[in-house]
Amino acid sequence: MLLSLRHEQRQLHLGVREARTLAGLAAEWLRRGVTAADLRRVLCSGLPSEGVRTAVGFLAHRLREKLPAAPESVPAPEPPPPPPALIVCAGPGEEHMFRPHVPWATTCGPCYREEQRAFWADAQARAEAAPEPPPWRERFAAVAAGGAVSDAEGSGC
Known part of the structure; x- marks a missing residue:
């Protein structure tokens, strides 16, 4: 997903190594229930009018600063009932x-x-x-x- 940001904003072009360094931060967003489409929207919207100096620095800052709150712990779902007896x-x-x-x-x-x-x-x-x-x-x-x-x-x- 991080490598595909360049298709929406040319300023956000990342190399493979740079994307790997940001992958952990992006994964945390996904663990917190944010979809990949929503994450892409957050990272690509509202870019500075003067442009982005470094894509990796800008994205790292956004991923840290705009990280949503951790979801409340959800109780584990109950296991399905056993099938009826023969x-x-x-x-x-x-x-x-x-x-x-x-x-x-x-x-x-x-x-x-x-x-x-x-x-x-x-x-x-x-x-x-x-x-x-x-x-x-x-x-x-x-x-x-x-x-x-x-x-x-x-x-x-």
Whole structure:
């Protein structure tokens, strides 16, 4: 990053040895949470109007004087929880184990999907086998006449 400063400001041209002497100071900025782009902006902005006599001296001064305060100690993040224990799948077929993604799961994903397919196929078969409800006009007439529409007739609103 220090060697690339010359691309933004020709006055800040550094040699490799000079950049190595400043690398420790620049690394401290990065350790304190400053991004490389922000560090580049701090070093290249607000140059003296009369120019920079020595790039290494100017940058060393800036790196020391404008060093941000050390960040407050941040507590170490908690380690991630261990993966859930393996449990035996309650689904059909050979006995197999899986890790539940929710605590109440008793079947693995493929077995659960198969159960759902069977449930909805049964629900669809029952719906197709149910008698067609009477048209709305007949139901309305039955209610208006004081008669009640049976549950089997009134379930198809």
